Amino acid sequence: MRKVMGVFLACIFIFSLMLSGCGENAGEKSALEGSGEIEKVIISVESKGSPADSTRGTNIVEAAKELNKILEEKNDNRRVEVIHNHDSTGGDDDFNKKFFLAWQSGKGADILVTGHNNVALYAEGGYVLQLDDLITNSEFKKYLDEIYPNLWEAAKYNGKTYAIPQDAETRPIYFRKDVLRKMGWTEEQINELPEKIENGEFSLQDMVALAKEAKDKGLVKWGIYHRPTNGAFFTMMVKDFGGKVYDDKEEKIVLDKKAVIETLKFFKDIARDSKVTPSGMTAAEWKGIHKDWVEGKVLFWFGGTWHWAEYQKVPYHSELGKLSEEYMFDNMGYALTPAAKKGGEPITLTQPYVYMINSKTKHPDLAFALAAIASKPEYNAVHAVESGHLAISPATAKQPKYEENRFLASVSYMLDYTITQPNTSLWNKYTGVLYKAVQAVELGRQTPEEAVNWMEEQLKNDLGDKLIIM
Amino acid sequence: MAPVTERSVMLERDAQLEEKNLFQKLKDTCQAASFLAPFLIMIILFFAVPVILTAVLAFSGMDFKLQWNFVGLDNFIRILKDPVIPQVAANTLVYVVFTCIINVGFGFLLAVMTAYFIKNESVGLFFRTLWLLPRMTPSVVYALLWIWFLEPTENGMLNIIFKSLFDMQPHNWIQDNPMKVIIFANGMIGASFGMIVFSAAIKSIPEDYFRAAMVDGANDFQIIKNIIIPFLKWPIMFATIWQTLSLLTSYEYILLLTDGGPLFDSEVLSLFAYHKAFANFEFGYGAASAMVLVIIGALITLLMLKLFGYERMMNPSKLGN
Structure with a gap:
């Protein structure tokens, strides 16, 4: 028994030493500063x-x-x-x-x-x-x-x-130059596209029509891709349609129903009517989106400037792997997001x-x-x-x-x-609901009007008096 | 010195006996307590405390600031007004009922196949082990296998099969059938639980019953109907209640396969609570949603115990009396 007790006490002693050794670290700073x-x-x-x-x-x-x-x-x-x-x-x-x-x-x-x-x-x-x-x-x-x-x-x-x-x-709209060439566009026309967009001469409607033409001719699998997950892009589109999203003075989220309906009509058009975007775009995988884009299977891609670097660093292309910047300049162009209507001002978001x-x-x-x-x-x-x-x-x-x-x-x-987006802790709730509404119209579950009514009901429940409805 | 009478001796002996009995009782109680204490502590720590914390949290407006500010019944009123809740409730009902049917029904079928029809114990064990493999696989891997199997591109395995058999174009299975996919995926993995419980119960049925039935000329269907099912009443009750409660509160495979989407098509109440708490950082609202689940779970348990005649099962055997 004494032997057992002896071993037990020895263990406690060693353990205490170890603990005190750890404790010394805390005091290390002052000791070091002094020395x-x-x-x-x-x-x-x-x-x-x-x-x-x-x-x-x-x-x-x-x-x-x-x-x-x-x-x-x-x-x-x-x-x-x-x-x-x-x-x-x-x-x-x-x-x-x-x-x-x-x-x-x-x-x-x-x-x-x-x-x-x-x-x-x-x-x-x-x-x-x-x-x-x-x-x-x-x-x-x-x-x-x-x-x-x-x-x-x-x-x-x-x-x-x-x-x-x-x-x-910035978040430019990328376009495939090689596809436009196949559609009969001259180099001059292709190079002028960003300027036409900047001047409001080429609107979102023109973009959808061009995408539809490319898809109908069998030159691309899809006409337009956008991000699949919730993000600032959807807010940018509401702003493109002239919407207001936040009231700085009142510090409240704004549901601008008219502008949001117009925005949702655009998403309904690309996914359901013109069918230039997959109806399940919001359920797509990022990797698949990048792969389709770099391989020229899509005409337009609502991307970001960072993608330009990403395609040179990540091998999304099944044959070329990482793209060279030379290939990208030859085959990809970029411009501001076109104005919602002809003559309007284009937009981008940072x-x-x-x-x-x-x-x-x-x-x-x-x-x-x-x-x-x-x-x-x-x-x-x-x-x-x-x-x-x-x-x-x-x-x-x-x-x-x-x-x-x-x-x-x-x-x-x-x-x-x-x-830019507003700095408010309420923001995630608005963007989450807006994203679901886009998903609903693209999947054909709701009309734009129904989706906005749902947004109103949901935001009222989530934000209470922190919401302004226009 | 008082004279020692027979009565005083008896009284002393009684007192000694009583003292001995008391000591014995105390000893028994201590023994029982020492056996029960670890489990009691675990139940309190891991079951009672979280439920109490969730209940308290449900009455707070805790958000991303993680501060306790009590808001009374606000969260519960919000649940009633939330436009998504009717769809979430309907999804929960469909998911629990149909997955439970697969879990118990398919588990029973597997048990009968491997424990009754396959007479060779080693072969039966081999097939049961095969069905247990998904259970041993980490949830993420299991979900990934389904995602790969149902991939919407021409490279998805199911799409390859349909292409080769019917020349079908690639189909987005998960997006178009989210509830069916999660019910099937959960059902397949959950069936192994019922299979183990039921096959053990089938093995414990005295062999004489089967022999007597065969002598009487009963076929397999009659044996299953008149011997196996009556003997498995209590295991079936246990598996049904267990799986119902598990399914009510589990969401990991749904989270991994569909994340409740597209839209709210596969959002169940437990996942809704998770999303509110950990995606929207509305911990109070999430806890209130979880409390609704606790209440529903308790009510379902009581209802099922009544339906299956739990009291009758727990009564002492009349034969014993």
Whole structure:
């Protein structure tokens, strides 16, 4: 018995030693600071986007190298190591859910890189730091001075800044030049199409008619593809039809019934009447959509600038694999989203991505420094060129790498026509219902009028007095 | 010193006996408690506490801020007014009833095939193990297999089969028949549960009954109808109640196969609660929807126990008396 007790006590003693050993880590910082030894600080970064967008996080990794040199020069004994995870699979909901639940237990990434449309959720929930003080007083603010003011607006919630703009984009309509050639279009006609769209001479109706002609002639499998999942594209279309979606003064969602009906009529037309879009477009797989597009089986594709880079990095084409930019310029064109009606103004939408800093981070100064350094023109230009995004500042736009990029230079005019989504925590509820309404009319389950009535009923139930019906 | 009488000796002996009985009772209670305690703690921790938490959460307006702000009956009133709820309720009813029929009916069929018709125990075991394979497969893999099988392109396996047999164009099976697909996929995997329970019950029927029936000239159908089914009444009751409750609250295969779509065509109440809580971050509203499920589940259990005559089953055997 004594022997057993002896072994038991020895185990407890060893276990206590192990625990006390772990405890020493907590006090490591102060001990190191006093002794001047190097303290390693881990900063975790979670970014999301397409596979081509991983520079959103790798730029932070690069920024850490520069920051460590600065810290060394300042005799600051901290050194930063960045752990980066880029998520290109799930949607906003999964990304946000993962962070919200981790944050509750004091965890979650120190730096988040996500769409500006999430700023309101994170700010209102207290998940991220308000950055106004750091932006005003930090020694690293100089790297943020030149960022375009409209991008800063997208990073604000209730007049306060909770994020740092990371990139910008536009959502062009892509068209297949090779298909148009087969339809008898001359090179001149093809090259003039973006200008005609910009001038309002080529409307959505013209686009549908052209798509139908191509499909009827058997040149393509489908005339028009749009994204299959919920996203900013559907809001852009409501705006294209002159709709209002948010009232800034009242801070309420607006259901503009007339404009939404017109929008839904467009989706009904492409999926049910003209049959240029599959009726099950909202249930399609992303991979299949990209594959059909790069292989020239679709005439028009409501994509984004980032897809230009994605097709050069991901082998969607069954024969060519990753596309060369030369092939893309030869066979693909891009333009603004045409105006809803002839003579109207075309449109595009930008959903800038932003850096946000976890409100529970132990190193807010370092996290801010990293985000600020990563915003320097040289880093931002790398991200823009590698991922098909637009510059966040004039200084980035002047970077040789950016200036030399033919694609980015040719889409920069689209920024004059761009809109953004409102920063409100109610937004997801509106977009979710709008997406379901599009799905209902494309599947032929509801007429546009019935779908809008359903939207009204659902939004009333979901938003209560936070809804204005026009 | 008081004289020792016969009566005082008896009284002392009674007191000793009583003390001994009391001690024995205490010992028995402690023994029983020590056996039951781990399970009781587990039930409290993993069943009672979540139900209580869900019930409390159902009366709050907890959203993405994850704060407890009590809103009374607002969430339940919202459920009644939600335009999607009638379709979700109808989907739930169809899904539970038809999947349960496949689970129990097909499970019974498999049990009869492998435990009655196949006399060789090893062969029967082999087929039962085959049917258990989906159970051993992770849910995501099982759902992916269905998605690949029903892929809407010309490369989908079912489309290949129909193309070669009937020269049919590719069909989008999941989009056009979401409820049928989820009922069938859930039914196939759920049938193995009934199969195991029923085949064990069939094996426990005394062989004499079968021999006597055969001597009397009964055919297989009559044996199944007059011997196997009456003997399997209680296992069938158990499997039906168990599967009904499981199906009411399970949504993983629906989430993976259709995510409740297209539109709300395959959205059931449990998935609706999940979507509200984890996609819309309306945790209070999601919990209220889940509470409705708990109440429905409890009512169905009571109803089924009554229908199957549970009290009669639990009564002591009259033969024993």
